[in-house]
Amino acid sequence: MGELDLSKTEIGPFSWSYSERDTILYALGVGCHREEQRYVFEGHSDFAALPTLAVIPPYHDVLASVPLQDVLPKYNPAMLLHGEQYLEMKAPLKASGRLLTSARVLEVQDKGKAAVVVIHTTSKCADSGEVVAENEITSFMRGAGGFGQQRRAQRQPAAVAPNKPPQRKPDAVVEERTSEDQAALYRLSGDYNPLHIDPEFAGIAGFDRPILHGLCTFGIAAKHVLKAFAQGDPEALKSIKARFAKHVFPGETLRTEMWQDSPTKVIFQTRVVERDELALTFAAVELATPAGQAKSRL
Numbered sequence: 702m703g704e705l706d707l708s709k710t711e712i713g714p715f716s717w718s719y720s721e722r723d724t725i726l727y728a729l730g731v732g733c734h735r736e737e738q739r740y741v742f743e744g745h746s747d748f749a750a751l752p753t754l755a756v757i758p759p760y761h762d763v764l765a766s767v768p769l770q771d772v773l774p775k776y777n778p779a780m781l782l783h784g785e786q787y788l789e790m791k792a793p794l795k796a797s798g799r800l801l802t803s804a805r806v807l808e809v810q811d812k813g814k815a816a817v818v819v820i821h822t823t824s825k826c827a828d829s830g831e832v833v834a835e836n837e838i839t840s841f842m843r844g845a846g847g848f849g850q851q852r853r854a855q856r857q858p859a860a861v862a863p864n865k866p867p868q869r870k871p872d873a874v875v876e877e878r879t880s881e882d883q884a885a886l887y888r889l890s891g892d893y894n895p896l897h898i899d900p901e902f903a904g905i906a907g908f909d910r911p912i913l914h915g916l917c918t919f920g921i922a923a924k925h926v927l928k929a930f931a932q933g934d935p936e937a938l939k940s941i942k943a944r945f946a947k948h949v950f951p952g953e954t955l956r957t958e959m960w961q962d963s964p965t966k967v968i969f970q971t972r973v974v975e976r977d978e979l980a981l982t983f984a985a986v987e988l989a990t991p992a993g994q995a996k997s998r999l
């Protein structure tokens with residue numbers, strides 16, 4: 702196989718127009734309830750998008766256009782798992798609008814059996830050109846390794862921080878039971894991977910039944926951190942990083958354990974209560990304002 706030329710994988714921009722309906726659908730997809738009016742009722746005086754809605758634009762044409770099969774000859778979509786996610790907010794995300802998102806492959810790692818691919822995306826407001834959010838999406842491709850090459854580009858430092866929880870009880874804990882239909886609802890925001898809805902496909906991928914989207918767990922955990930440390934203020938989230946360490950089945954209970962590491966940094970992990978497995982590890986939120994000083998409520 703020849704040299705992997707990552708510079709050729711720069712793609713986009715792709716346009717995504719989203720309405721208040723999309724914003725509400727995402728909020729319901731990450732478990733918001735009717736009482737959380739600010740996120741599920743467009744008539745609420747403080748109606749807003751959850752900041753983690755900013756992970757969604759890459760799922761509208763962008764990721765599907767990354768030529769993974771050119772980068773990884775043994776790539777098999779059924780074996781793909783979401784490995785890690787980093788989201789950095791550059792400006793508040795409006796409750797509706799049009800974003801332009803472009804992507805490039807940042808890193809390809811040969812892990813022996815598996816391959817890891819990191820894709821960086823930038824989403825800009827179509828009207829102003831202002832950068833709204835950047836994502837780093839790490840996919841773990843089971844069975845696609847062994848090609849004997851490794852390419853790295855410069856990584857954002859926050860995306861590689863170890864985020865190890867300290868050896869003390871968590872400073873805050875939030876628990877939330879997901880719905881049996883969580884993945885069926887979440888997928889309508891843009892990630893239609895059959896792994897999350899089709900029992901036969903899930904079986905081929907090695908699971909007893911469809912699993913929850915990693916980014917659904919990620920969005921739920923982000924809500925937990927904002928609730929515990931920022932009075933639910935959606936603009937308080939500056940960045941969030943997590944590793945998807947174990948799958949989650951829809952209907953399971955997620956328990957987010959959080960530690961305040963500095964005035965603006967919260968380290969967290971999210972556990973599947975029923976199986977006592979850590980689903981999110983090496984995780985942290987960087988807050989825009991010191992914990993406890995954010996302005997509004999979830």
Ligand SMILES: CCCCCCC[C@@H](O)CC(=O)SCCNC(=O)CCNC(=O)[C@H](O)C(C)(C)COP(=O)(O)OP(=O)(O)OC[C@H]1O[C@@H](n2cnc3c(N)ncnc32)[C@H](O)[C@@H]1OP(=O)(O)O
Nearest residue numbers: 764782783784785812840841894913914915945946947948
């Ligand atoms: C273009 C497409 C973009 C992405 C689109 C995403 C589409 C979505 O619809 C897909 C999903 O949402 S899938 C659901 C969410 N993800 C998951 O459930 C995965 C859960 N994690 C696992 O099962 C294992 O950690 C597993 C299997 C990931 C790894 O476990 P092991 O095989 O046991 O790995 P291990 O032996 O511990 O480590 C091997 C090397 O890999 C690194 N690594 C481990 N977990 C990683 C992870 N989650 N992400 C990235 N790297 C990871 C280890 O550090 C190790 O590397 P090294 O040898 O260099 O130390």
